[in-house]
Amino acid sequence: xxxxxxxxxxxxxxxxxxxxxxxxxxxxxxxxxxxxxxxxxxxxxxxxxxxxxxxxxxxxxxxxxxxxxxxxxxxxxxxxxxxxxxxxxxxxxxxxxxxxxxxxxxxxxxxxxxxxxxxxxxxxxxxxxxxxxxxxxxxxxxxxxxxxxxxxxxxxxxxxxxxxxxxxxxxxxxxxxxxxxxxxxxxxxxxxxxxxxxxxxxxxxxxxxxxxxxxxxxxxxxxxxxxxxxxxxxxxxxxxxxxxxxxxxxxxxxxxxxxxxxxxxxxxxxxxxxxxxxxxxxxxxxxxxxxxxxxxxxxxxxxxxxxxxxxxxxxxxxxxxxxxxxxxxxxxxxxxxxxxxxxxxxxxxxxxxxxxxxxxxxxxxxxxxxxxxxxxxxxxxxxxxxxxxxxxxx
Amino acid sequence: xxxxxxxxxxxxxxxxxxxxxxxxxxxxxxxxxxxxxxxxxxxxxxxxxxxxxxxxxxxxxxxxxxxxxxxxxxxxxxxxxxxxxxxxxxxxxxxxxxxxxxxxxxxxxxxxxxxxxxxxxxxxxxxxxxxxxxxxxxxxxxxxxxxxxxxxxxxxxxxxxxxxxxxxxxxxxxxxxxxxxxxxxxxxxxxxxxxxxxxxxxxxxxxxxxxxxxxxxxxxxxxxxxxxxxxxxxxxxxxxxxxxxxxxxxxxxxxxxxxxxxxxxxxxxxxxxxxxxxxxxxxxxxxxxxxxxxxxxxxxxxxxxxxxxxxxxxxxxxxxxxxxxxxxxxxxxxxxxxxxxxxxxxxxxxxxxxxxxxxxxxxxxxxxxxxxxxxxxxxxxxxxxxxxxxxxxx
Numbered sequence: 001x002x003x004x005x006x007x008x009x010x011x012x013x014x015x016x017x018x019x020x021x022x023x024x025x026x027x028x029x030x031x032x033x034x035x036x037x038x039x040x041x042x043x044x045x046x047x048x049x050x051x052x053x054x055x056x057x058x059x060x061x062x063x064x065x066x067x068x069x070x071x072x073x074x075x076x077x078x079x080x081x082x083x084x085x086x087x088x089x090x091x092x093x094x095x096x097x098x099x100x101x102x103x104x105x106x107x108x109x110x111x112x113x114x115x116x117x118x119x120x121x122x123x124x125x126x127x128x129x130x131x132x133x134x135x136x137x138x139x140x141x142x143x144x145x146x147x148x149x150x151x152x153x154x155x156x157x158x159x160x161x162x163x164x165x166x167x168x169x170x171x172x173x174x175x176x177x178x179x180x181x182x183x184x185x186x187x188x189x190x191x192x193x194x195x196x197x198x199x200x201x202x203x204x205x206x207x208x209x210x211x212x213x214x215x216x217x218x219x220x221x222x223x224x225x226x227x228x229x230x231x232x233x234x235x236x237x238x239x240x241x242x243x244x245x246x247x248x249x250x251x252x253x254x255x256x257x258x259x260x261x262x263x264x265x266x267x268x269x270x271x272x273x274x275x276x277x278x279x280x281x282x283x284x285x286x287x288x289x290x291x292x293x294x295x296x297x298x299x300x301x302x303x304x305x306x307x308x309x310x311x312x313x314x315x316x317x318x319x320x321x322x323x324x325x326x327x328x329x330x331x332x333x334x335x336x337x338x339x340x341x342x343x344x345x346x347x348x349x350x351x352x353x354x355x356x357x358x359x360x361x362x363x364x365x366x367x368x369x370x371x372x373x374x375x376x377x378x379x380x381x382x383x384x385x386x387x388x389x390x391x392x393x394x
Numbered sequence: 395x396x397x398x399x400x401x402x403x404x405x406x407x408x409x410x411x412x413x414x415x416x417x418x419x420x421x422x423x424x425x426x427x428x429x430x431x432x433x434x435x436x437x438x439x440x441x442x443x444x445x446x447x448x449x450x451x452x453x454x455x456x457x458x459x460x461x462x463x464x465x466x467x468x469x470x471x472x473x474x475x476x477x478x479x480x481x482x483x484x485x486x487x488x489x490x491x492x493x494x495x496x497x498x499x500x501x502x503x504x505x506x507x508x509x510x511x512x513x514x515x516x517x518x519x520x521x522x523x524x525x526x527x528x529x530x531x532x533x534x535x536x537x538x539x540x541x542x543x544x545x546x547x548x549x550x551x552x553x554x555x556x557x558x559x560x561x562x563x564x565x566x567x568x569x570x571x572x573x574x575x576x577x578x579x580x581x582x583x584x585x586x587x588x589x590x591x592x593x594x595x596x597x598x599x600x601x602x603x604x605x606x607x608x609x610x611x612x613x614x615x616x617x618x619x620x621x622x623x624x625x626x627x628x629x630x631x632x633x634x635x636x637x638x639x640x641x642x643x644x645x646x647x648x649x650x651x652x653x654x655x656x657x658x659x660x661x662x663x664x665x666x667x668x669x670x671x672x673x674x675x676x677x678x679x680x681x682x683x684x685x686x687x688x689x690x691x692x693x694x695x696x697x698x699x700x701x702x703x704x705x706x707x708x709x710x711x712x713x714x715x716x717x718x719x720x721x722x723x724x725x726x727x728x729x730x731x732x733x734x735x736x737x738x739x740x741x742x743x744x745x746x747x748x749x750x751x752x753x754x755x756x757x758x759x760x761x762x763x764x765x766x767x768x769x770x771x772x773x774x775x776x777x778x779x780x781x782x783x784x785x786x787x788x
Contacts, residue, residue: 055624228448
């Protein structure tokens with residue numbers, strides 16, 4: 001007997017998906033992504049209170065930075081208050097100036113574009129790839145050859161007259177972009193590569209950690225990420241001058257002096273508090289275990305969804321090892337009309353799922369920003385559904 | 395016998411001050427300002443871990459905002475990641491636009507001026523008062539009458555042609571400015587009053603909490619403040635539209651929707667994490683006790699310093715009740731040459747003291763900003779020495 005015989009086609013798919021998630025997540029209400037605190041979190045937080053060091057001074061900030069360097073292979077790391085702050089500072093120390101253009105995917109969280117705006121620069125949106133959900137390198141090369149010219153060694157947008165200064169790929173849901181191809185493009189057009197690895201701690205591209213390929217990279221440690229500091233972010237770089245400059249700007253550009261207050265630039269108050277870094281230290285200790293559980297969850301979902309023909313579950317790209325931050329269903333093209341029904345059915349059933357972000361080039365706030373054709377972005381946005389991905393599910 | 399008979403005059407003063415502080419602070423190394431965690435800090439932080447809510451979602455953020463409203467009498471409060479973020483958002487929602495001028499004291503922490511710069515606006519530095527260390531209202535009125543004209547109801551700087559849009563008094567070391575006079579000036583010149591109460595939680599002007607007089611006010615909860623959230627800040631306002639706008643901008647300007655990502659402005663990621671708010675809730679519970687101890691410390695220091703004729707200890711202005719965040723020595727004019735020796739002697743003796751900030755109009759980064767004559771600022775900066783002020787000292 002077909003249990004779906006009384007349902008309309010969309011409802012059938014929705015019910016099948018609700019049921020499939022239920023087999024993994026159980027009958028209770030389930031979040032999209034919850035952190036787990038099963039290590040030294042309490043001990044380190046308590047130590048902050050006992051020592052009185054909860055703010056910008058304290059051992060955990062440096063310890064957290066060192067641990068991240070060790071884990072990722074990055075030479076330097078600078079902890080800040082959010083992934084957005086990391087992007088903002090990263091673009092500034094990367095050399096982005098007002099009225100320059102920065103290539104970013106349209107399919108990303110708005111922080112990537114906001115950070116470009118904070119610098120007085122202009123986001124220039126480009127299309128993404130079906131294979132890795134990040135910037136489509138092949139399309140980007142073709143596009144840049146068409147819309148830009150090289151003048152005195154710099155890439156200039158022929159239509160706006162503005163320099164195209166950088167490209168900021170985002171590793172969507174933790175899946176690495178095609179960094180080899182993007183590095184080549186970065187060289188060919190003399191544009192800076194800055195990696196928005198906000199969602200990708202633990203993800204490798206060709207066995208090297210993402211965020212360490214560009215001039216610099218950034219992480220987010222927001223509460224919904226693979227590991228969290230409450231709110232937080234980090235800049236990664238192998239360039240000591242970039243690291244020093246980022247740290248300087250994150251601490252109000254205050255010059256070292258035993259007691260005088262001297263500042264040599266417009267700086268920011270972006271330094272991560274010790275309290276939040278303490279949480280990060282404990283979380284990072286658990287990351288290998290978290291990553292292995294996230295891969296396991298992917299396998300379980302793959303199994304469970306294998307006989308639902310309307311969707312596929314998104315798998316890490318070739319040459320990559322993804323952290324599988326958010327597990328992702330991709331609706332097949334002919335079933336996109338059911339996306340909203342699936343999402344609302346899940347939410348009504350107490351299962352927190354979500355679509356991808358509204359493509360940024362479609363937001364009125366960025367309507368004057370340049371944008372490439374968006375064929376794949378437009379398709380993917382109708383097809384992506386993120387499903388509950390907490391480690392606690394298994 | 396005079397124990398100072400072998401010392402040069404400067405050393406004599408320094409030794410007397412070191413000895414006086416030692417009678418209060420003891421012989422061990424002593425910080426300028428340390429927080430105390432003797433309330434529910436442990437319990438609330440542990441609750442964050444137990445519940446899993448450490449980030450932007452969680453009960454403590456709203457609870458902290460409500461507690462601050464209750465304590466200050468403000469109708470609305472919006473918690474953010476730092477005092478700097480509160481100033482930045484406050485200026486934006488207050489209506490500051492690029493190329494407008496904002497009157498701020500030169501004698502303030504650089505965050506006040508940086509926040510103006512983040513808005514693309516220009517800090518316009520003015521002199522302060524001996525009586526309260528904040529903007530000298532009488533001088534400001536005279537100055538504005540001289541340098542500005544009213545055009546179509548707006549105050550325009552005659553020399554730069556730019557609108558003078560707002561005045562941002564800072565309540566230095568917790569001592570309230572002359573808010574009545576500043577409110578009058580605000581009306582006379584049609585400029586917005588925004589209070590930088592970063593250092594002044596617990597301070598009253600005419601029995602009403604500072605930060606609640608202007609269109610909006612801000613607090614800082616940095617680790618060195620009277621109470622701390624690790625890093626944090628807050629916007630206070632009685633205007634619901636301002637509060638809503640601040641909250642909206644602090645949360646990436648994301649519109650409410652069950653699952654869609656729609657943002658209608660360039661927003662920020664400034665929301666205070668639940669973990670930090672939890673600390674704030676516990677700290678705020680202790681604030682009345684902290685404030686009473688800070689007054690007690692002032693009395694003890696007053697006694698101890700009463701027979702050192704070269705200095706006076708700064709007392710709250712008339713009509714005000716100060717939180718006495720940082721206890722402040724004022725060197726008399728003819729002893730200013732000994733300021734640096736006193737500071738280095740204290741630091742060498744393990745007593746953490748500090749001078750005031752370098753007046754901002756003297757920093758090269760603000761050298762193109764307009765500035766009034768700075769007679770009192772120039773005098774005070776040579777005379778101020780903040781001495782250890784932790785509640786733990788008594």
